[in-house]
Amino acid sequence: MHMPEPDAGTIARKSEIVAALQAVVPGEGVIFDAEELAAYESDGLTAYRQPPLIVVLPETVEQVSAVLRYCNEQKVKVVPRGAGTSLSGGSLPLADGIILGLGKFNRILDIDYDNRCAVVQPGVTNLGITKAVEHRGFYYAPDPSSQIACSIGGNIAENSGGVHCLKYGLTTNNVLGIELVLMDGTVMRLGGKHLEAEGYDLLGLLTGSEGLLGVVTEVTVRLLRQPATARALLLGFESSEAAGDCVAAVIAAGIIPGGMEMMDRPAIHAAEDFVQAGYPRYVEALLIVELDGPEAEVDYLIFRCSEIAKAKGAVYERVSKNEEERAVFWAGRKAAFPAVGRISPDYYCMDGTIPRHRLPEVLRRMRELSEHYGLRVANVFHAGDGNLHPLILYDANVPGELERCEAFGAEILKLCVEVGGVLTGEHGVGVEKRDLMPSMFSEIDLKQQQRVKCAFDPDHLLNPGKVFPQLHRCAELGRMHIHRGQMPFPDIPRF
C-alpha cells in the first residue's frame, strides 16, 4: 500500500507551519513533538502506521476555517480526524500532512424534542447523543459497533451503519443538516432542522465522502422515539442456506425486523466460548431476529417469524422473555470480534455487501479460499441487508501471514463485487480498499467522482491518498475534447 510521495519541501518547513498554526490555535492546540505525535499514528486499522507532521486541535469554527485557509494557501495536506476509530484507515496520517483533530468539538448545542432533532458538535460520540436524550424516551438510530467511542462527525464521513439499518437507515438517512468548512476556509450550512437541503443534495454527497470534501463542524441529527418494546428470536439452522432462506421468507412475508444477524459455526463457537450466551454449538448457522415497536406488533410478529422459521427447518429456537434475556442473545454477537480475537493473535475484519441470495455460494467459495490461503475465517453477517463481515484469523508475527491475509481479504471483496455486491457496506474505502476500486468502477466512473472532488478541493489537499487509487490533476480531469460537427446525424430516432 503506497501513499502519495511526501513533499520534502513541506517537511522542511515544519517549524514555520507550526508557528503559523500556533498563531491560529493558541496554547496546547498544536502538537509537533515526535513522542506526542505517535499517539496519532494510526486509527482503527492498526496495520498501517504513519506519524503526522503536526497535529492541530482547534476549538472553534473560526479556527478550523483559518487553519484550512492557511493550509490551502501554503499547499499543506490535511487529514481530518474524529475519534480515530475508522476501520479502513480513513484518518491514517501523512508524513507531510497535518492531522486536523475535531476532538475538542464535544458539546451538545441544542436538543429540540418538538422538532425531534439535536444539534451537536462533530466530536460528540454516537452514543453520547442517545445518552443525552434517552431520559425523554428518544434515541439516535444508527448504532455502529464502535458507538461508545466513534464521533458523529466521523459517522458522517463514513456514512456509518450498524445492526438496525435495514429498518432505520444509515447515517445519511438520519442527518438533517451540517455546518461545513471547505478546504479554502469557506464556511457554509447545508440543511437545518427542516427536511431536505435546497438545491443539489450536497448534504447527501458529503455523507460518506470520507473526509475528502470538507470538514464538518456542526451536525443536526434526527431523533427517534424509542420503540415501546423489543424482543428477539434466536434461531439455529443446519446450513447457512436454510438460515438464508429463512431471512428471505421473513422479508417476503412483509416483515422488516429491527435487526437480523447471522453467525456461522466458527463465529458461534468463538462467541460461546467467550461470553456463554447459551448459543447452540451444533448448528451451522445462527440467526438473531429482533422485532421492535409497539407491544401488540412485536408479539404478533414474533409469532409469525417463529412460524416461518419452523417452516424453513429451524432446529433450534428461543424467544427472549425479558430485556435481560434479549441482552444475553445479543451479548455473543456483540462480542464476536473480541471473541475471535481470543482464538487468534490477530484478525482482519472485512466489510463487503452481497445480494443476500448469493450467500451460500459466497460462503462456499470463501471456504475454498480459506483452504487455499491456509487461514481460518469466521463470519458475522448483517443478514437483513446483505452486509458481510468475514473475520480472517492470522498471526502478524509469522512472516508473510499479514500479506497472505490481505490477499485473502482482497479476494473476498472481489468475490462480493463479482456476485453483484460492493466492496464496502459501512466501513468505507479509506486506504484499505482504495486499490480495489477498479474492480467495481471503470476509469470513467472514478474520474467522474474525482471531478466532484475537484469542485471542493482543486489541489487535492484534503485527505489525499484515500478512496482513489490514482490521483488525477483537476485541470486534466476538466479537459474535454469535442469535435464540432462530427455527429450531425447520429443514428437515433428523432422527430
Next chain:
Amino acid sequence: MSLANDTLRPETPDQLQDALAWSLSEQAPLEILGQGTKRGWGRPVESRNRLDMSALTGITLYEPEELVLSARAGTPLAEIRTALAEKNQELAFEPGDWAPLWGGAAGAGTVGGMIGCNLAGPRRIRQGAARDHFLGFTAVTGRGETVKSGGRVVKNVTGYDLSKLLCGSFGTLAAMSEVTLKVLPRAEKTRTVLLLGLDDRRAIEVLCAALGSPHEVSGAAHLPKDAAAGSEVSFVKQAGGSVTAIRVEGPGPSVDARCAALRQELAGFGGTEELHSHNSLQFWRELTDLAPLAARPDLAIWRVSVKPTDGADVAAEILAERDGLHLFDWGGGLVWFGTAPEGDAGEAAVRGALADRGGHAALLRAPEPLRATLPVFQPQAPALAALSRRVKEAFDPQAVLNPGRMYAEF
C-alpha cells in the same frame, strides 16, 4: 444551429450516449423529458431541442426478497407500482401522482422524473424521500460519458454517493439510463385518527405530540377548512372546518392498539374520530397527489419546507400579506400555499417569512413568464451558489443538460 427544434428519442443506453455526443458536437443544449408531466416545475429550459427518454423503458431487475428493483429511466411509474403491488410491496416514500397538477392525465410520469424531482409524500417523516431509496444509477453526463454509481444492495458506502446528487437535480447533471431503488413491503393495515376544528397552531402542537409518541405515526397533516372541503372522503368534506390527521400503519393488531392509544393521549386536544381502511387510503392519496391544489388550476403553488414548529407562524405571516389556500404536511414542516399568479405570486411574502427562520421555498407551479423571471428554487448564499455551480460544471461543463431549469446562472 442546424437542427433546432429536434427531439431525440433514444431507445438504448448507447443511443442515449450518442444523443449527448450529438448535443456537445452541435452545441445544442437538450431539455430532458420523460413523459413531461412535471415539465412545469422549474424555470423554463433554455433549449429548443428535446431529449425524450420515454423509449428507454422496462424493469430490468426485480427481486422482492432482496427489496430491490432496477428499471430504465423512462419506465412508467405506473408499471413499477403495478409490479410492486403484485408482490405486496411499494415505494415507501409515497411519490405522488402530480401530472394532474399541470393538467396531465392521472397515472402518467416516469421513474426517472420521480428521481429527478426527488418526490416524497406524507410518509416522508418516517421513510424519507426518493433520495433515501435511490441505490444506484447508470447515466450519461454532460461530458457525453456513461458513468455508474452506487449498486443494487441497500448497504453500500463504496465511493461518493452520487445518487444523492442526481436525485432532485432536475436533469441538470446527467441523463439517467437506469435507476435502482430500494422497495419495501406494503403495510397490512392503515388507520387515521382525526381531530376536527383546530386552528393551525394548535393543530401543529397535536402533530408534534403525535410524532413524539412511540406510536410510529406515518402521516401527520393539517387541512384548514378550505382545503378539507374539497375531499372526497365524506367525513372530511362534511367536517365543516379544519381537519387534523394522524396516520398509523402496520400489522392489524398493532394498528388497532396504536390508534386506541393515540386517541387516548390526544383527548386533551378535543374529540377524535377515526378513518378506516378505504377512507384512510383515500385521504392520504388525496394529500399525496395534492388534490386540493390540483382542483385549483388558477393558483400558483409554493412548496415551503421549514422546521415543523415554525409551520403555523410561517403560514400566518404569508397569509397576512397575501390571500391563498394553504395546508400542512410532515407534521407542520411542509407548507403548501396556493395563491393567485399575480405580481410576484407571493414570492416576497413567502421568502420573507423564511428570512430569519431558515428552510426553503420553491415555486412548484406558475405560468411560464413568472417562472422565467422569479427565482423558482430558493436563492442560495454566494458561497453555496458558487459550489453548486462547480458541481454542475463537474458533470456538465458545457451546460447542455436542462440549462436554466434550476437557476438562471447555469
